[in-house]
Amino acid sequence: MTASGSPARGSTRRVPPPPAPSIEFEAVSFAYPDGTRALADVSLRIEPGEMLAIVGQNGSGKSTLVRHLNGLLRPTGGRVLMDGTDIRPVHVAHLAARVGLAFQNPDRQLFAGHVSAEVEFGPRNLGIRGAELAERVALALAAVGLEGVAGANPYDLGYSRRKLLALASVLAMRTPVLILDEPTTGQDARGVARVQDVVARAAADGRTVIAISHDMRFVAECFRRVVVMRAGRVALDGLPSAVFAEAAWPELRAAYLEPPLPAVAGARLGLGATPTGSEFVAALAAGLRNR
Amino acid sequence: MAIELSAVRYRYAGASVFALRSIDLRLEPGRVVGVAGANEAGKSTVCLVASGLAPGVVGGLLEGSVRIDGVETATLRPHELAQRCGLLFQNAATQVSNTTATVFEEVGFGPCNLGLPVSEVGNRAWWALRAVGIEKLAARDPARLSGGEGQLVALASVLALRPKYLILDEPTSELDPAGTSLVADALGRVARETGAGILLVEHKTDVLAQIANEVVVLERGAVALAGAAAPTLADPRLAELGVEPPAAVRLERMVRAAGLEWTAAVAEAIE
Numbered sequence: 430m431t432a433s434g435s436p437a438r439g440s441t442r443r444v445p446p447p448p449a450p451s452i453e454f455e456a457v458s459f460a461y462p463d464g465t466r467a468l469a470d471v472s473l474r475i476e477p478g479e480m481l482a483i484v485g486q487n488g489s490g491k492s493t494l495v496r497h498l499n500g501l502l503r504p505t506g507g508r509v510l511m512d513g514t515d516i517r518p519v520h521v522a523h524l525a526a527r528v529g530l531a532f533q534n535p536d537r538q539l540f541a542g543h544v545s546a547e548v549e550f551g552p553r554n555l556g557i558r559g560a561e562l563a564e565r566v567a568l569a570l571a572a573v574g575l576e577g578v579a580g581a582n583p584y585d586l587g588y589s590r591r592k593l594l595a596l597a598s599v600l601a602m603r604t605p606v607l608i609l610d611e612p613t614t615g616q617d618a619r620g621v622a623r624v625q626d627v628v629a630r631a632a633a634d635g636r637t638v639i640a641i642s643h644d645m646r647f648v649a650e651c652f653r654r655v656v657v658m659r660a661g662r663v664a665l666d667g668l669p670s671a672v673f674a675e676a677a678w679p680e681l682r683a684a685y686l687e688p689p690l691p692a693v694a695g696a697r698l699g700l701g702a703t704p705t706g707s708e709f710v711a712a713l714a715a716g717l718r719n720r
Numbered sequence: 721m722a723i724e725l726s727a728v729r730y731r732y733a734g735a736s737v738f739a740l741r742s743i744d745l746r747l748e749p750g751r752v753v754g755v756a757g758a759n760e761a762g763k764s765t766v767c768l769v770a771s772g773l774a775p776g777v778v779g780g781l782l783e784g785s786v787r788i789d790g791v792e793t794a795t796l797r798p799h800e801l802a803q804r805c806g807l808l809f810q811n812a813a814t815q816v817s818n819t820t821a822t823v824f825e826e827v828g829f830g831p832c833n834l835g836l837p838v839s840e841v842g843n844r845a846w847w848a849l850r851a852v853g854i855e856k857l858a859a860r861d862p863a864r865l866s867g868g869e870g871q872l873v874a875l876a877s878v879l880a881l882r883p884k885y886l887i888l889d890e891p892t893s894e895l896d897p898a899g900t901s902l903v904a905d906a907l908g909r910v911a912r913e914t915g916a917g918i919l920l921v922e923h924k925t926d927v928l929a930q931i932a933n934e935v936v937v938l939e940r941g942a943v944a945l946a947g948a949a950a951p952t953l954a955d956p957r958l959a960e961l962g963v964e965p966p967a968a969v970r971l972e973r974m975v976r977a978a979g980l981e982w983t984a985a986v987a988e989a990i991e
Contacts, residue, residue: 485896486896486898486899487866487867487868487869487894487895487896487899488866488868488869533867534867587759587760588759588810589759589760590759590760614893614894615759615890615893615923616759616923617757617758617759617923617962617963617964618758618959618962618963618964619758619759619962620759621964643895643896643897643900645897646967685896685897685898685899686896686897686898687897687898687901689967690967690968690971690990691967691971693989694971694986694989694990695989697988697989698985698986698989706970706971706974707974709971709974709975710974710975710978710980713975713978713980713986714978714980717980717981
């Protein structure tokens with residue numbers, strides 16, 4: 430998949446991103462100017478290098494929550510801390526070097542005349558130039574499979590590829606915290622696999638990865654911690670095996686979510702918590718052996 | 721009675737390649753035909769061609785035949801097409817009229833333009849809002865809705881026209897799981913109860929497994945697979961075509977691949 434001239438995949442780790450900060454939401458509330466209360470007293474600690482998925486109904490406060498991490502929104506109550514320091518006085522431009530956010534709608538993010546200029550913009554603003562800039566752009570495009578369209582106009586790409594381009598633009602900034610808002614919507618099976626790959630490699634580099642998603646299979650398979658939001662509050666928080674376990678289903682359904690099919694099938698067969706297909710198959714095999 | 725595409729080829733104006741190379745497809749009233757395929761396989765183009773918007777409004781070059789109830793779409797004027805066939809765009813935001821103050825008026829806008837009596841416009845608007853579960857949005861400003869809410873309003877606006885055929889390009893893309901199953905239930909009901917034929921483009925094959933009668937899978941502008949929904953969605957070639965099989969199909973495959981016995985109890989648990 431690597432096109433001629435672009436560096437091999439493994440070399441992303443040659444220049445590791447700076448160490449990820451710990452993140453703490455301390456009783457954070459947020460109300461939009463029209464009075465809509467989007468977050469109510471959210472307390473959440475995210476350790477460096479965690480892989481966290483945020484799930485919940487449309488309008489439950491997921492996007493509002495993550496926008497507090499790069500300063501796009503500031504809490505109307507409570508504090509957001511990074512490495513123990515309140516980030517309220519920290520300018521958005523400084524936070525941008527630490528926290529990369531790929532928007533849900535790529536068209537709110539893309540503006541450049543061609544694909545590689547789009548990807549260059551972020552790292553260039555962080556002061557990266559020359560060979561390192563070129564390398565970052567090439568690696569980011571290769572990570573999402575767009576290395577063949579570097580010269581194209583972003584708006585000549587279909588929606589799914591524009592979305593991957595927006596992701597590449599954020600990857601090229603090599604921020605220690607990577608936030609993806611609905612990264613799999615509009616992607617076909619190959620696109621979803623690419624996004625899964627990006628998440629796994631970012632985590633392997635020690636970055637903190639936070640994703641908002643409605644795709645419960647993606648969440649169960651790729652993330653080690655799941656936070657369920659409901660009406661601006663954290664309703665559930667734990668391992669996928671806990672959040673998708675039968676005991677949590679009433680709370681999940683109250684948040685308008687459905688557990689993934691392997692979790693439902695595992696519970697029906699009395700196999701315990703099996704949020705992913707492979708856990709279901711392993712539990713089924715163990716159950717058959719013990720019979 | 722049907723929308724029929726026979727040996728259709730279509731090229732956008734100014735494009736050098738054909739977006740559709742070989743499409744045969746038939747949508748009958750009361751049926752739901754699902755369309756799946758990798759990104760840029762031609763799904764949205766099929767929607768434009770089947771509804772007559774391409775080439776009629778969009779331009780481009782069409783070969784082969786596209787007929788709605790036996791009439792070539794090329795011979796129908798836009799308002800004649802609109803009365804037969806409702807189209808929901810992939811990006812619902814482009815569909816809102818921007819002329820109305822409330823969601824209720826927005827949903828009533830289409831029926832109003834059909835020249836229906838006021839009482840019937842109101843009935844239809846309420847029926848459509850209820851069908852997709854958004855009565856409570858009736859008084860809201862259509863310009864101030866979330867992505868998911870906007871998508872439901874756009875869908876209700878198309879349903880309110882009560883067209884004989886509905887062509888829906890990813891109507892659940894921005895919806896949460898609850899919104900997705902709500903829309904799936906609503907579309908299944910609309911097909912059964914109003915006899916509308918629905919052409920449904922979806923990446924979420926679980927939705928197709930739930931309500932489609934037939935499924936057509938596209939690859940680079942041609943039909944790669946077609947047939948009754950269940951066997952087509954279980955076809956082993958689906959993954960190569962860039963389409964994620966429904967969750968139940970994936971799980972069954974994983975169980976069998978692990979060499980485990982496929983018992984009735986397991987089948988029932990996965991159902």
